[in-house]
Amino acid sequence: MRARRAALVAAIVLGIALVVVIAVRTPWVVLPEPPGGYTPVDPAAGLSAEQVDRAESFATALRPASLISLLLGLFVSGVLGLTRLGARLVQAVARPVGGGRAAQALLGTAALTVLGRLVTLPLGAYAETVRHRYGLSTRSWGLWLRDVAVSTAISAAIVALAVMSLLWLVRRAPRTWWAWSAVAAAGFVVVGSFLYPVVIEPAFNTFESMPAGELRTELLAMAERSGVPVQDVLVSDASRRTTAFNAYVSGFGSTRRIVVYDTLLEELPDDEIESIVAHELGHVVHGDVLTGTLIGALGAAGAVALLGWLLVWTPLLRRAGAEGPGDPRVVPLVLFLVAVGTLVSTPAQNLVSRHVEARADLHALNLTEDPEAFLRMQRRLVENNLGDPDPPAAWQWFFGSHPTAAQRMAFAADWSKLERP
Ligand SMILES: [Zn+2]
Numbered sequence: 001m002r003a004r005r006a007a008l009v010a011a012i013v014l015g016i017a018l019v020v021v022i023a024v025r026t027p028w029v030v031l032p033e034p035p036g037g038y039t040p041v042d043p044a045a046g047l048s049a050e051q052v053d054r055a056e057s058f059a060t061a062l063r064p065a066s067l068i069s070l071l072l073g074l075f076v077s078g079v080l081g082l083t084r085l086g087a088r089l090v091q092a093v094a095r096p097v098g099g100g101r102a103a104q105a106l107l108g109t110a111a112l113t114v115l116g117r118l119v120t121l122p123l124g125a126y127a128e129t130v131r132h133r134y135g136l137s138t139r140s141w142g143l144w145l146r147d148v149a150v151s152t153a154i155s156a157a158i159v160a161l162a163v164m165s166l167l168w169l170v171r172r173a174p175r176t177w178w179a180w181s182a183v184a185a186a187g188f189v190v191v192g193s194f195l196y197p198v199v200i201e202p203a204f205n206t207f208e209s210m211p212a213g214e215l216r217t218e219l220l221a222m223a224e225r226s227g228v229p230v231q232d233v234l235v236s237d238a239s240r241r242t243t244a245f246n247a248y249v250s251g252f253g254s255t256r257r258i259v260v261y262d263t264l265l266e267e268l269p270d271d272e273i274e275s276i277v278a279h280e281l282g283h284v285v286h287g288d289v290l291t292g293t294l295i296g297a298l299g300a301a302g303a304v305a306l307l308g309w310l311l312v313w314t315p316l317l318r319r320a321g322a323e324g325p326g327d328p329r330v331v332p333l334v335l336f337l338v339a340v341g342t343l344v345s346t347p348a349q350n351l352v353s354r355h356v357e358a359r360a361d362l363h364a365l366n367l368t369e370d371p372e373a374f375l376r377m378q379r380r381l382v383e384n385n386l387g388d389p390d391p392p393a394a395w396q397w398f399f400g401s402h403p404t405a406a407q408r409m410a411f412a413a414d415w416s417k418l419e420r421p
Pocket residue numbers: 279280283357360
């Protein structure tokens with residue numbers, strides 16, 4: 001029982017460390033109040049009624065499906081994790097290959113991941129039809145299925161690897177496994193964040209260097225002026241899937257590169273592309289990926305310590321039909337607890353994200369000194385990406401990773417009012 005209490009104490013300490021890192025690293029106030037006060041957020045924000053209607057009806061068509069999908073996934077995961085059904089499934093899928101522990105862990109995890117994806121697949125297909133109807137998705141159904149299959153296979157492999165390591169550690173260190181697993185989970189997050197651009201991105205898109213020209217030169221110069229030189233500017237073949245506009249910066253140090261969607265190059269004037277890329281450079285300047293990785297690593301370690309406390313709690317184990325944390329039949333319960341933890345932490349992650357995004361907007365404005373292009377770009381994101389300029393407050397609080405378009409435009413107006421040296 002002492003090991004169990006130690007796990008709880010570790011979880012609390014890691015939780016406090018997490019709160020401190022978030023409190024210190026989040027830019028809570030991005031812009032000082034301009035003379036005359038902050039600009040009120042105008043939901044229409046210079047958009048035509050038609051643009052607002054279209055973006056809103058798109059969001060209204062998708063929101064219920066996202067919510068149902070989320071709740072359905074959680075419900076199925078809960079049924080499998082909190083009854084013996086999941087344990088039976090884990091045993092059943094391993095039976096044809098002898099039913100050993102490794103087979104249960106590996107095939108059981110894969111089966112649970114695939115099942116979780118299958119139950120929400122009809123809602124995913126519905127969402128894709130909505131994106132088709134609004135012209136946002138250009139994916140063929142064949143490509144959609146391929147994307148679903150590849151992402152399911154990747155998550156099944158990652159989750160199976162994590163579960164196998166967990167069960168192996170429980171066997172090797174029956175009393176302190178949670179501590180080793182917490183360290184492993186944190187390491188996993190760090191390595192994953194470095195591998196993501198190298199392994200996951202190429203599984204979905206191909207990239208080509210942007211041909212030499214004015215735009216490429218200017219983007220590289222902007223990176224230089226931001227103090228974060230980049231190796232290359234790449235164009236991804238995003239138009240195979242979407243008409244949406246986006247860009248990002250990935251990689252670290254010598255592998256750092258700017259990636260822009262090919263959709264941008266066809267549709268947008270250079271100054272708006274520069275505004276988008278300047279925002280992404282803001283993330284690099286402030287080390288947002290590293291901070292996110294640190295927060296993720298602390299969160300993962302804390303969550304594992306919490307598992308160390310929960311998975312030796314007999315009533316819960318009995319409910320799940322597992323004998324202990326080293327029993328592969330515990331996997332459905334673990335996956336359910338992870339799903340609950342992810343859901344509960346979503347508003348906190350998004351709260352931090354919205355502030356970080358506002359700081360990247362500030363960098364874009366400071367770097368380009370072109371609020372006009374920034375505003376045009378924001379309007380275009382509403383018109384083209386169909387971002388709801390003014391979503392319901394509760395939705396934005398829970399799911400909004402960025403400030404709303406209306407807030408971002410008010411932010412640019414505030415920036416213009418500030419006196420600059
Ligand atoms: Zn951003």
